[in-house]
Amino acid sequence: MKRAPYKTIWLSLPSKRYPIYCYTSSGWDQLASLPRQYPHSRLFLITDHVLARIYKNELKTLLATSRTAALDHQTNHPKNRPWSLITFPAGEHSKSHAVKLMLEEKLFKARCSRNDIIIALGGGVVGDLAGFVAATFMRGIKYISMPTTLVAMTDAAIGGKTGIDTPFGKNLIGAFHHPEAIYIHLPFLATLPHIEYLGGFAEIIKHALIRNVTLYKMLTTHIKSFEVSPLHNKRPMTATESVTASATGLFFKLLTESILIKVRVVIHDPLETAYRRILNFGHTIGHGIEILSDYKINHGNAVAIGCVFEAWLSYRLKYLPAEHFENIFSLIKNMHLPVTFPIAIKAPALYNACTRDKKNERKTASLTTTDTIKFVPLKKIGSVFAAKGTYLVSVEKAFFIKAFKDFQKWTDQHRH
Incomplete structure (x- = not known):
């Protein structure tokens, strides 16, 4: 059953308004509910090989239960078509013309249409790449972002920037293409290496330095509380598990305040x-x-x-x-x-x-x-x-x- 969000932040632009849902519960129940929300669309989940391996059991269950859910709600899809899974090698080097072309070819072979939806499950690389594919495939299809790293949750997934790298520089080819929604689920951080967790704080600190002295004071006052992830050493969480607000309250407040800074800047100057x-x-x-x-x-x-x-x-x-x-x-x-x-x-x-x-x-x-x-x-x-x-x-x-x-x-x- 889909859980109520811990916090909802709206990103309102002249051309689009969409929610950023922040949950303390696992993201798998949310994913399983998407065929009900989009009964006339096929869902193409794009992620990297590392996440596909970490969550292989959850993905297997997701694909099976989603088919049943789709049939129960009498959609027009064939029995085996509500979900498709597409993966690619993890890492910044995958933000390339070659990998983008590979993803597009897989979408064409799977007969993806303009009313279908891409789900970007992963960190900044997945979001940038899958979002750019969504921006250009058939001149633009919908996508949903589900970030799994702290860098992506606080920064990369927010604002509609998508793109790839080239030998001439980073993020030099891309497009502004905003998702239908962003789902932030804190338990995904349970599988994040400590170095990547700390790296996410660089973006949070950046937000404090450019715009919010109160966030800066929160960081300096409670720095010892943030040195280790509140989910450190926890196993991947199942669809029925969540983390308590008491265990993550200060961290979650820091995260949502950082997100709000990014949202307000984007609203002020979308392009x-x-x-x-x-x-x-x-x-x-x-x-x-x-x-x-x-x-x-x-x-x-x-x-x-x-x-x-x-x-x-x-x-x-x-x-x-x-x-x-x-x-x-x-x-x-x-x-x-x-x-x-x-x-x-x-x-x-x-x-x-x-x-x-x-x-x-x-x-x-x-x-x-x-x-x-x-x-x-x-x-x-x-x-x-x-x-x-x-x-x-x-x-x-x-x-x-x-x-x-x-x-x-x-x-x-x-x-x-």
């Missing part, structure tokens, strides 16, 4: 013409780190380093007070997230990688060079520098390299 750029704080540098590491450094850790260094750049450019930078550094370090660059990453290479970012513009008509990179500067904790309404400032290469070297010296003295 990222200006204000929504503030959500890219930490990501100019973070994406550069991911590219240089060949995605061996996960998104959360890369963004954590990006937040620290972009706060350093804000300080060096005299936008951010030194005390605020030091407090940001301490928070991220105390959350056991990385605060320094890996030794293999050098300033010139990082700068060049960052020039691939979508926010950058050329000063000349040259097709081969970009003179500067752009990032979102902080003015203080909880607020960004507006930069005449662009929310971006440029950094020349020479300044960047000098700031990088000084940052490495400073962090060597303060990270222990």
Whole structure:
């Protein structure tokens, strides 16, 4: 039986309004109810190989019970067609033209139509990829997002951005395509590796730094409570299990407050013409780190380093007070997230990688060079520098390299 949501947040846009349901119960009963909600649509669940293996028993039960549910409600589907499962290899490298084409071919072979629905079950990679497939398949079909990682729950699944990576950079090809609904089920975090759990906090910290000093104070006050997931060492939960509000109350409040920040920014600027750029704080540098590491450094850790260094750049450019930078550094370090660059990453290479970012513009008509990179500067904790309404400032290469070297010296003295 479908459970009432713990909290519902609405994302209202001029063209669409949809709910973000936040549950403390398992997501499997919710999935099993979807054929009843969409009796005239076939449901194509897209996930990665890792999640398909972890939840193989739940998926097997889901597919079997959903067929029965569909028949009981006299849909027009054949007996074996309410659900289809499509999987692909886990990891950032799957956000590619090749994997997108593979998914589309499987949808065509399964005779997916425009009134069918994609269910994206997974982290940011699954959501970005499945959402982009939904955006372009037959010029757009519906999809539902069910994020299973903290990064996806607090950030990646929200806002309608979908896309893939290319050899030229991260997320450079994509579309804005909003889901019909987002279902956030806390028990999915039970199978999340600890490093990925901590990485999710990079996005929560980012939201606090750009817009909400109250969220920042919650993080600093209760940091010990957040060091370990409230579901740490728990097995995958079945469809009948849930976690109690008392066990997760503070964490759930933190998560929903972070989601609300993202939602309010997206409502203010749905297509990222200006204000929504503030959500890219930490990501100019973070994406550069991911590219240089060949995605061996996960998104959360890369963004954590990006937040620290972009706060350093804000300080060096005299936008951010030194005390605020030091407090940001301490928070991220105390959350056991990385605060320094890996030794293999050098300033010139990082700068060049960052020039691939979508926010950058050329000063000349040259097709081969970009003179500067752009990032979102902080003015203080909880607020960004507006930069005449662009929310971006440029950094020349020479300044960047000098700031990088000084940052490495400073962090060597303060990270222990």
